Amino acid sequence: MDDVASVQIGLFEATHSARALRRFRPDPVPDELITRVLDTAVRGPSASGGQNWIFVVVKDPAVRARIGEIYRESSRVVQAEYAERAKPAHLGDRQYELMKKSSSYLFEHMADAPVLIVAALKLGAPGSRHSPLSREDEIARFWRTSGASIYPAIQNLILACRALGLGTVLTTIHTYHEGAMKAALGLPADAYTYALMPVGWPLDKFGPIKRRPLGEVAFRDRWGNSWAG
């Protein structure tokens, strides 16, 4: 392994090859690397510079096992969703089956990763009483934009892992059992979890990351006027 300080990877190489990796070697990950990953995560933005984030790094096998149970339990909701939801139009049949199969692997194997990182935010009461929106819409708006203070940091975390040769993937389904997760980690009442990320030396390879054509998702001045057109 290279010295942490000497690791060099280009930004665009990292962004374009940091694909979701879910299978890991059992080998331990040195704390020094996790520190570098966290140090990169917290360079992300947060609302009003609040930095109200909490990162819990779980290496203890007993705590990992408990989180693995919570994740497995949460996966039942997803399996019920898969059973009734249509395939996204831009995925071929084989791609969709592959996506479901690779996601499903973690349902039974989350605890196998040598490191689990849970990201949370400490938040005040939801919603602004100065909002012009209805109470219902304001609550939805509050939660919808709350992720702006944690998911950018998560992407930094993903890219730092990529730079150091570590695999990871962003997952959120444990939130179906938020109470159990908070209890497992001793999180305070005003904390809400946003991500559970297994981290380890990957069995599979990095990138390239394939995506829908930009012309389908990017527009000029108004929706419908393709950026590429």
Add this chain to the structure above:
Amino acid sequence: MDDVASVQIGLFEATHSARALRRFRPDPVPDELITRVLDTAVRGPSASGGQNWIFVVVKDPAVRARIGEIYRESSRVVQAEYAERAKPAHLGDRQYELMKKSSSYLFEHMADAPVLIVAALKLGAPGSRHSPLSREDEIARFWRTSGASIYPAIQNLILACRALGLGTVLTTIHTYHEGAMKAALGLPADAYTYALMPVGWPLDKFGPIKRRPLGEVAFRDRWGNSWAG
């Protein structure tokens, strides 16, 4: 300007210096650079690989002016919040005043940026009917985790801007006037906006990004057990 393809910046240099920049030269930004920024954004992850994102790049002065109005109107909510909210404990008095002052600059100047990018997601009905949570908690959970499919892409966008010498900042307050923003961009009914980002050649300098000590926000195995300790 360097050829786009030849731009090289280290990942960690980008993550650690891509600070919020809000003041821009009026000079135009070539489409080629925006394409590179968008191409990097979409390498971010999304739930089940859904890529249900919409990026609207606004250069048209009339549409920018309208968005500027919506942003100014939205800022009234934030000013009312500032007036009654306490200073975050980790910010000094001067830091807090500076933060408020630099955020406030955009309240009047959003439309001055030569490019505005609005990021949205197309979503189905909120919440899973298979969730074990109460309906209210499930709705909050749905919106809270929905950002996992757009804010990582936003961080990629921020880092790509940094690599190309462009400044930007993640803002969300226009969502207080979501209906007006959707009308201004002709967004479909099932789209929800998550970010408004001014982009341009910055008047101020990049990085370094200072943050709270890791020991205050990162923990080992359970909350309260400092990672650094």
